[in-house]
Amino acid sequence: xxxxxxxxxxxxxxxxxxxxxxxxxxxxxxxxxxxxxxxxxxxxxxxxxxxxxxxxxxxxxxxxxxxxxxxxxxxxxxxxxxxxxxxxxxxxxxxxxxxxxxxxxxxxxxxxxxxxxxxxxxxxxxxxxxxxxxxxxxxxxxxxxxxxxxxxxxxxxxxxxxxxxxxxxxxxxxxxxxxxxxxxxxxxxxxxxxxxxxxxxxxxxxxxxxxxxxxxxxxxxxxxxxxxxxxxxxxxxxxxxxxxxxxxxxxxxxxxxxxxxxxxxxxxxxxxxxxxxxxxxxxxxxxxxxxxxxxxxxxxxxxxxxxxxxxxxxxxxxxxxxxxxxxxxxxxxxxxxxxxxxxxxxxxxxxxxxxxxxxxxxxxxxxxxxxxxxxxxxxxxxxxxxxxxxxxxxxxxxxxxxxxxxxxxxxxxxxxxxxxxxxxxxxxxxxxxxxxxxxxxxxxxxxxxxxxxxxxxxxxxxxxxxxxxxxxxxxxxxxxxxxxxxxxxxxxxxxxxxxxxxxxxxxxxxxxxxxxxxxxxxxxxxxxxxxxxxxxxxxxxxxxxxxxxxxxxxxxxxxxxxxxxxxxxxxxxxxxxxxxxxxxxxxxxxxxxxxxxxxxxxxxxxxxxxxxxxxxxxxxxxxxxxxxxxxxxxxxxxxxxxxxxxxxxxxxxxxxxxxxxxxxxxxxxxxxxxxxxxxxxxxxxxxxxxxxxxxxxxxxxxxxxxxxxxxxxxxxxxxxxxxxxxxxxxxxxxxxxxxxxxxxxxxxxxxxxxxxxxxxxxx
Amino acid sequence: xxxxxxxxxxxxxxxxxxxxxxxxxxxxxxxxxxxxxxxxxxxxxxxxxxxxxxxxxxxxxxxxxxxxxxxxxxxxxxxxxxxxxxxxxxxxxxxxxxxxxxxxxxxxxxxxxxxxxxxxxxxxxxxxxxxxxxxxxxxxxxxxxxxxxxxxxxxxxxxxxxxxxxxxxxxxxx
Numbered sequence: 050x051x052x053x054x055x056x057x058x059x060x061x062x063x064x065x066x067x068x069x070x071x072x073x074x075x076x077x078x079x080x081x082x083x084x085x086x087x088x089x090x091x092x093x094x095x096x097x098x099x100x101x102x103x104x105x106x107x108x109x110x111x112x113x114x115x116x117x118x119x120x121x122x123x124x125x126x127x128x129x130x131x132x133x134x135x136x137x138x139x140x141x142x143x144x145x146x147x148x149x150x151x152x153x154x155x156x157x158x159x160x161x162x163x164x165x166x167x168x169x170x171x172x173x174x175x176x177x178x179x180x181x182x183x184x185x186x187x188x189x190x191x192x193x194x195x196x197x198x199x200x201x202x203x204x205x206x207x208x209x210x211x212x213x214x215x216x217x218x219x220x221x222x223x224x225x226x227x228x229x230x231x232x233x234x235x236x237x238x239x240x241x242x243x244x245x246x247x248x249x250x251x252x253x254x255x256x257x258x259x260x261x262x263x264x265x266x267x268x269x270x271x272x273x274x275x276x277x278x279x280x281x282x283x284x285x286x287x288x289x290x291x292x293x294x295x296x297x298x299x300x301x302x303x304x305x306x307x308x309x310x311x312x313x314x315x316x317x318x319x320x321x322x323x324x325x326x327x328x329x330x331x332x333x334x335x336x337x338x339x340x341x342x343x344x345x346x347x348x349x350x351x352x353x354x355x356x357x358x359x360x361x362x363x364x365x366x367x368x369x370x371x372x373x374x375x376x377x378x379x380x381x382x383x384x385x386x387x388x389x390x391x392x393x394x395x396x397x398x399x400x401x402x403x404x405x406x407x408x409x410x411x412x413x414x415x416x417x418x419x420x421x422x423x424x425x426x427x428x429x430x431x432x433x434x435x436x437x438x439x440x441x442x443x444x445x446x447x448x449x450x451x452x453x454x455x456x457x458x459x460x461x462x463x464x465x466x467x468x469x470x471x472x473x474x475x476x477x478x479x480x481x482x483x484x485x486x487x488x489x490x491x492x493x494x495x496x497x498x499x500x501x502x503x504x505x506x507x508x509x510x511x512x513x514x515x516x517x518x519x520x521x522x523x524x525x526x527x528x529x530x531x532x533x534x535x536x537x538x539x540x541x542x543x544x545x546x547x548x549x550x551x552x553x554x555x556x557x558x559x560x561x562x563x564x565x566x567x568x569x570x571x572x573x574x575x576x577x578x579x580x581x582x583x584x585x586x587x588x589x590x591x592x593x594x595x596x597x598x599x600x601x602x603x604x605x606x607x608x609x610x611x612x613x614x615x616x617x618x619x620x621x622x623x624x625x626x627x628x629x630x631x632x633x634x635x636x637x638x639x640x641x642x643x644x645x646x647x648x649x650x651x652x653x654x655x656x657x658x659x660x661x662x663x664x665x666x667x668x669x670x671x672x673x674x675x676x677x678x679x680x681x682x683x684x685x686x687x688x689x690x691x692x693x694x695x696x697x698x699x700x701x702x703x704x705x706x707x708x709x710x711x712x713x714x715x716x717x718x719x720x721x722x723x724x725x726x727x728x729x730x731x732x733x734x735x736x737x738x739x740x741x742x743x744x745x746x747x748x749x750x751x752x753x754x755x756x757x758x759x760x761x762x763x764x765x766x767x768x769x770x771x772x773x774x775x776x777x778x779x780x781x782x783x784x785x786x787x788x789x790x791x792x793x794x795x796x797x798x799x800x801x802x803x804x805x806x807x808x809x810x811x812x
Numbered sequence: 813x814x815x816x817x818x819x820x821x822x823x824x825x826x827x828x829x830x831x832x833x834x835x836x837x838x839x840x841x842x843x844x845x846x847x848x849x850x851x852x853x854x855x856x857x858x859x860x861x862x863x864x865x866x867x868x869x870x871x872x873x874x875x876x877x878x879x880x881x882x883x884x885x886x887x888x889x890x891x892x893x894x895x896x897x898x899x900x901x902x903x904x905x906x907x908x909x910x911x912x913x914x915x916x917x918x919x920x921x922x923x924x925x926x927x928x929x930x931x932x933x934x935x936x937x938x939x940x941x942x943x944x945x946x947x948x949x950x951x952x953x954x955x956x957x958x959x960x961x962x963x964x965x966x967x968x969x970x971x972x973x974x975x976x977x978x979x980x981x982x983x984x985x986x
Binding site: 060062063065066067069070071072073074075076078079081154155157242243244245246247292293294295296297326327535536537538539691692694695696698699700701702703727728729733735736737739742 | 844848858862863864865866867868869870871872874875877904905906908909916920921923924925926927929930931932933934935936939957958959961962963964965966967968969970971972973975
């Protein structure tokens with residue numbers, strides 16, 4: 050920790066701490082509204098069908114029902130990329146697709162009304178596999194997407210949005226290789242982060258064209274923009290971001306749920322609350338994309354990768370909103386971890402008749418690397434390479450370049466992460482435990498231990514734009530305008546901390562506005578790990594701008610130049626003569642000072658997380674226990690130690706490490722139903738099964754913003770899954786390539802049980 | 813804490829219970845101000861009594877988020893019918909701080925001091941489960957804390973900081 054700061058790097062109390070521990074924090078479902086109606090969605094039991102007829106008359110007659118809406122009742126509002134998915138359609142494309150909406154005076158009545166809607170379906174054949182979906186004659190989800198292949202590219206990233214990695218000459222590269230490995234690997238178990246708070250929204254429509262929403266989203270400002278486009282750019286949208294009870298990327302966008310609440314409010318003229326049940330949350334909300342990679346890699350004896358070619362297929366479910374963005378970011382991230390001159394990696398985003406994929410922590414890169422690193426491991430085994438040495442050699446170094454999400458080439462100007470990798474390896478005891486590929490680190494009876502390592506990093510830390518205002522009041526208090534919801538990272542408090550540091554006022558004197566899109570300037574939202582560098586820079590610059598204005602106003606009174614002044618605790622003084630001083634009140638009672646700060650995208654810095662794991666496998670039962678985790682990273686400068694620890698400990702839960710051990714969404718590929726859409730059948734780690742976690746955090750100053758810091762929150766989940774497969778394979782001496790490493794798969798790999806044909810996951 | 817009334821059998825149309833030290837009489841019926849026999853305690857606390865500090869995650873008894881104390885022991889309020897609570901004393905997260913002084917329970921203060929939360933949604937349930945343990949066993953060892961909290965779901969992984977927060981007050985309760 051640096052001693053030069055008063056608040057930065059110190060453990061400070063979260064601004065919302067008392068509210069959290071007393072139950073006073075207001076999540077969307079805790080807000081009170083007069084005349085509130087409750088919304089419910091009738092969902093399709095079929096994976097693919099045309100709606101031949103819908104009779105809603107019985108439902109409409111139920112006392113307490115205020116509106117029943119079907120596709121015939123609603124405007125032609127559409128979302129998706131491309132924008133082809135109607136808010137309510139005449140066709141359903143997955144089990145759970147919205148058929149009708151109900152608003153009623155109570156939840157019970159709304160639920161009862163759903164059962165009174167009579168729907169006649171014309172069933173259509175369905176497809177659940179990406180390869181099958183691309184075959185001639187496969188069921189087609191949209192006329193606009195022949196072969197079920199989604200239009201490549203993310204328009205928001207510009208016309209050259211990254212959709213492939215192509216450079217150099219792969220044939221020449223393979224010619225230089227000492228070993229060439231080819232194979233197909235996947236990460237298709239759809240692990241779900243399942244934040245505890247269900248997705249929800251309250252909408253209040255005001256004629257003729259204005260709507261206000263209270264949302265549980267991670268990036269509430271973005272909702273106003275997304276919904277504005279979904280609503281044909283004819284509706285004025287205002288959002289209030291409530292506290293967000295966990296997101297892990299999934300609540301970046303909730304346009305369907307929000308649109309449904311808006312339609313019901315428009316139809317009734319009353320506020321309508323729509324909160325998903327846990328079954329809807331798991332079966333009808335955002336899923337992680339499926340990833341399947343057929344690829345070929347060439348490698349030299351020293352671990353130099355000479356060529357990568359192949360195809361990355363991404364299952365987006367019944368439509369895509371952000372999947373092309375995940376492909377773009379994933380294509381960038383794979384270059385960050387593989388210093389290779391020759392690439393021909395193609396991609397395709399494919400629609401299938403399951404619930405849609407969307408943003409999830411790891412955002413493309415985790416999915417791609419969970420498929421790619423098992424392939425690299427085959428080559429490393431052939432060459433007897435230590436994976437830690439490989440990672441150190443191949444992670445991006447200053448001066449290296451990469452194509453990023455907009456298709457442009459960037460030269461990396463960040464730090465070399467080899468030190469953090471090395472120190473992580475020492476903390477873990479890698480050298481003592483690594484016995485070579487497919488070699489256990491120890492054996493005791495039926496218990497075999499193995500170790501593994503994974504790496505992940507992202508140049509998203511400087512992505513997109515942020516704006517902030519900082520208002521100085523004559524009484525020495527400060528108000529930060531930043532449209533940020535608190536979704537668990539503590540960043541609202543961290544921006545307060547940054548502003549307090551710039552202005553040298555106690556954190557108690559700094560407040561932050563609610564996440565109201567009408568009073569705050571533009572904010573893309575805390576996507577990825579952009580919070581510290583991107584959002585933080587806007588707050589810092591706004592505070593610096595306010596400070597500069599304050600000095601200009603007060604300088605004449607102190608008979609000094611503005612650049613000779615400093616401030617602390619609401620007092621401005623001459624730096625060289627601190628007795629020449631005056632309080633902020635000298636700005637005048639009838640004045641506030643408003644500073645403005647902006648951050649513009651910068652893709653020349655990247656973060657890095659290396660995760661080491663040790664597992665113990667019982668070869669009798671096939672059970673895998675996670676014993677130990679070491680995360681190693683370098684953050685430039687720690688902003689808040691306990692907050693950072695929380696983010697790094699998050700490596701286990703929100704579909705991170707545990708997605709390689711037991712977490713999976715089981716989709717029945719005969720019926721399209723998700724079989725474990727509840728929290729008993731969807732497995733999650735309990736307090737009784739906690740491994741030891743050590744976090745090795747270096748602080749090598751980075752040329753980012755005033756505090757030389759970068760974010761790492763998002764990437765904590767990503768290196769773990771591939772490390773687990775490596776560790777389990779080493780423990781049992783046989784390759785295991787499918788996620789998660791359930792007892793059944795372990796015993797199958799050991800030849801102790803016969804493979805059975807199964808649908809969906811291994812549960 | 814108030815003691816439960818001696819009369820355990822509910823009168824025909826009422827449920828009487830004590831919530832956070834205050835006597836509450838609820839009518840059974842189908843009007844908005846009444847409670848239905850099918851209402852869970854979680855629903856009654858949140859929707860009828862306005863005590864939204866108790867959160868609901870799974871509504872299925874699987875995650876511990878809705879945990880409250882009934883006569884001092886942790887229960888899942890989403891799996892408890894309000895009509896079952898006649899004559900009982902319920903403490904929710906709103907009832908932990910000292911009602912007169914507003915002073916936080918030492919456990920709540922420890923959660924703040926250890927930043928034992930991230931998104932905070934599971935936190936009230938965590939605190940209530942831990943409170944129940946400490947009432948029964950004021951000086952638990954760490955494994956006992958883990959066991960007591962093993963039904964509480966947290967996705968941010970606040971577990972490590974929660975353990976520290978609980979262990980910091982273990983053995984120090986009045």
